Amino acid sequence: MKPTKKFVPEAARRGAAYTMAAAAAIGATDADAAVVESGPQDISIAQFNSQNLNLDGDAYADILLKNYVFLGGNYQGAYVNFAPGKVVGFFSGFGYASALGPGSVIDAATTAGGPFQASLAYGGNNPNAQFNSVDRAFIGLAFPINAVTHYGWVRVSIDNTAGTFVINDWAYEDQPGVGITTPVPEPGTLGMLAAGAAGVAALRRRRSAA
Secondary structure (H helix, E strand, O other), X not given: OOOOOOOOXXXXXXXXXXXXXXXXXXXXXXXXXXXXXXXXXXXXXXOOEEEEEOOOOOOOOOXXXXXXXXXXXXXXXXXXXXXXXXXXXXXXXEEEEOOEOOOOEEOHHHHOOXXXXXXXXXXXXXXXXXXXXXXXXXXXXXXXXXXXXEEEEEEEEEEOOOOEEEEEEEEEEOOOOOOEEOOOOOXXXXXXXXXXXXXXXXXXXXXXXX
């Protein structure tokens, strides 16, 4: 079990205050709930290495992310460090983490029955792994703060074949027992992405015509 000592840095407290103010502005029903986000990080884990993440800024790392090389090939995995923590996932011979998309709910129901140690990617060795080739997919997790369960996510980009593992960012809900939802891109962002894709397609057509 994770020890109960907790220290929240000033930056995290400010982030929580900003989020609560925004929630109040849109009429949130739980004024005390606040999602604390890390902001862009893009931490690259080199092969044969791992990275501990401390989501809530206390004295204890919450999840260990691995980028190892075994005899069977490149392996990426996740390990929630303290009970009763676990990831959103499933068992199928091995414990697997589910690759979550935008708008996914992480709470008591979705983490129930999930593993605390999970394969993310291992090529054909772990055939049900969902992170073999992902760009900004989410790992959902439950982890303890002061001996009570909180929920969070870690956004990652993984290419198992190339052996690359990037931690894009992370967030957690600072109220115990309150679920968290992975962020959904704003409509303007989706429009810009679509416009960019259309522009690339038009450029390719012009080059082909030339």
